[in-house]
Amino acid sequence: MTRAVPLWLYSLSSLVLFFGVWQGVTVLGLVSPFVLPSPVTVAERAIAMMQRPFAGALLWEHAFSSFLRFLGGFGLAAAIGVPLGLMMGRFRLLDEMVTPVFEAYRYVAPLAWVPFAALWFGTGVGGAIMVIFTGAFAPCLINAYRGARLVDKHLIEAAQTHGASEFRIATEVLLPGALPSIVAGLRVSAGLGWQSLIGAELIVVSSGIGYVMIQGQSNLSPQTVITAMLVIGLIGLLIDVGLRGVETAVRRKWEGQ
Amino acid sequence: MSEIVIDKVSKIFGDGGAKPFVAIDGVDLRVEDREFISVVGPSGCGKTTLMRMVAGLETVSRGEIRVAGKPVTGPGPDRAVVFQQFALFPWKTVRENIVFGMRSRGASREERDEAVTYYLRLMKMEGTADKYPHQLSGGMQQRVAIARSYATDPGVLLMDEPFGALDAQTRTIMQEELVRVSKGNPRTVMFITHSVEEAVYLADRVVVMGRNPGHIREVIDVASTRQAERWSEEPIDDVMEKPSFTHLRGQVWRLLREQMGADV
Amino acid sequence: MMPTVAGAVPAKRNAWRPRVRRSVVTGVATIVALLVAWWLSTSVLGLVGPARFPSPEAFVAALQRIWTQGYAGGTLIEHVVQSVRLVFVGFLTAVAVGVPLGFLMGYDRRIEAFVNPVFLVLRPIPPLAWIPLAIVWFSLGDASKVFVIFVSAFVPSVINTYTGVRNVRKHLIEAALVHGASRGRVIREVYLPDASPMIFTGLRLSLQASWTTLVAAELVGAFLGLGRALQTAYRDVNTPMILVAMVAIAISGALTTILLARLEKRVIRWRAEA
Ligand SMILES: Nc1ncnc2c1ncn2[C@@H]1O[C@H](COP(=O)(O)OP(=O)(O)OP(=O)(O)O)[C@@H](O)[C@H]1O
Ligand SMILES: [Mg+2]
16 A cells, blocks of 8 residues: 655654744744744854853853753762662662652652752752752662562572672672663653753753753843753753663663664 | 355565565465354464455455455454454453444344343353453453354354463363354354364364465365264264364374475 | 561461551651651751751741741642642643644554654753743743643653554454444544553653642742742741742642542553552
């Protein structure tokens, strides 16, 4: 059977329609440029922000400083969440102790930590890192825990009978066994961490790409806001693509594709 | 009258693509109204494909299939299928599963209730009407699937290894029950199996298929022997010890063995 | 209930003495220990100053104050009602649009091909990044919150419904077709129920995202609501009130989640228990 219209034509027409309508309503003056600027205006604004500083820095400098913070908070969440999750999967007592506290913690929306983060670590890098941490922590822990629970008990016993220490069991049996699950968790947690950082920058942190948006908003410049949104989306996408690459690599190595 | 006519049918997967694969090549077969045929053949010879084409779940590449004189163009309740993996709806109770096909033809409430009672008694499953499939054993689930297909009242019943997932004892019981049920409700049946005993015990004719590409090797008549020796009045174990049965079984076996030999 | 010491559970079960699971005992013990440690470090030993973390007494006093006199423009109940209301409106609108859209995308490849590109452009933008634009469009009132909640809850609803429909078991569709089911019956009696576990997964994620977004949006600017209370408490450096607001947010989120889980259990009754 041959289709009357190939599928890619649907995809193409949808993009054309999307940008066409956007450009159309703005050019025809159906919406005010202070509400929705045209795609062309946004593109011009983006180029301008790459050449002239806005809110104290060039566009990519803002983006880069946000990204560095993200790495800090995300790294911290992984460094604490993954080992803790693995240990919870290994030791039942720890599991029973941490689980209720963790469940309670999970219901606190990450951004609700912003006030304490600001009071404890200031509104600079420290506070931002703590907010990223609270956003990214849960999936790190949960997936490491699940991964550890799925590790074949016989492998652990085999390691024990060969005299492996707990540290070696953790690093040489649990960690590799749980790795596919951990990496999947890291992907989720990176997304949440990145979005938490943007939230923190909107609320208290006065620098970074999120802060650019707030400045654009109060300057009544929606093109600045949309430019920043696109940059945020792009960085988020790059983070996800990078981790997806790691995920595929791990899966190929561990599960033979 | 629900006879199946398979008229020079071929099936080519990926026809027109880079790697076409001939699964069925020029199969000719006529199944009479209310005849029970079983289909055996080595794995991958196209039994399922042939049955799915009769069901209308797969298109025919060449030739034509007619049921009750009409060409098959898609699935329909005149050709109900019993699948190997039961395919009961997990979110429906036994009762709702049994009446699923009846509702397609707008059966009344009384008619449906009556059918549920009738089939549950026939399948020796009274008292399970309001259970969900996951609460039943494999054998019970398959009985419900068979009841669902019978209750739809199709002219043709298509069964693809319906007992393949059952343990040996349950399987024997199910075979006997199928004989009993089909005696009371004769239909045109196409029954696919891997078990030569099952094929010979159940069928009027056994169709032996071969592969590379899938074709019919031979059709062996069982009906005359069965009627002459009144198999359906005896327990399955006794039937299987009769010399006539072992003879027919040996005949099918040899045909299959040749297939395997041809492969090596 | 008579809690037994972990490990000392009698082998013979006594009818009058229900066995308490060891995990419950450990869990309760941990929480009690944490509460005691909190009390000791703040009230008794003064290791942590009130400007960093409140004492239990201050927490209770703040709770009393917001409950009776109100704080940041409303009593606790008023803040909770405002936030829950916004979450519900945004969440339900997102679900009402997202689930049907995801369903159509999973059901018809042409619709998928049409919607996907726009989705691919918009999806990487985190929902929170829509807040400034929402404020430009709708100013600081309810509409801007509902809008960003909609954006955040929409994506998981669409994606999970789509995945659920995509993974509807083919042999069940075939079983329906060979028993004469019409297209409408196949959709209602096969697609919907078989996709419903995934749809509910999507709803759960949507609800979670709704709360995250609401809190952020209210922190950025609002006149009433739990996020507004949190923001005011932060500006006043009122740590007891910060904690009250956080706990209220957690409890409200938990209650709506439990409500959804109840609904899920009712709808998916037929499922085998683990
Ligand atoms: N959708 C498909 N696309 C491509 N090839 C297929 C498809 N379905 C079946 N085939 C091929 O057609 C051949 C026949 O398959 P079929 O399932 O009909 O065999 P079968 O006789 O039922 O085997 P078995 O006894 O193992 O069930 C096989 O080689 C199979 O790989
Ligand atoms: Mg088969």
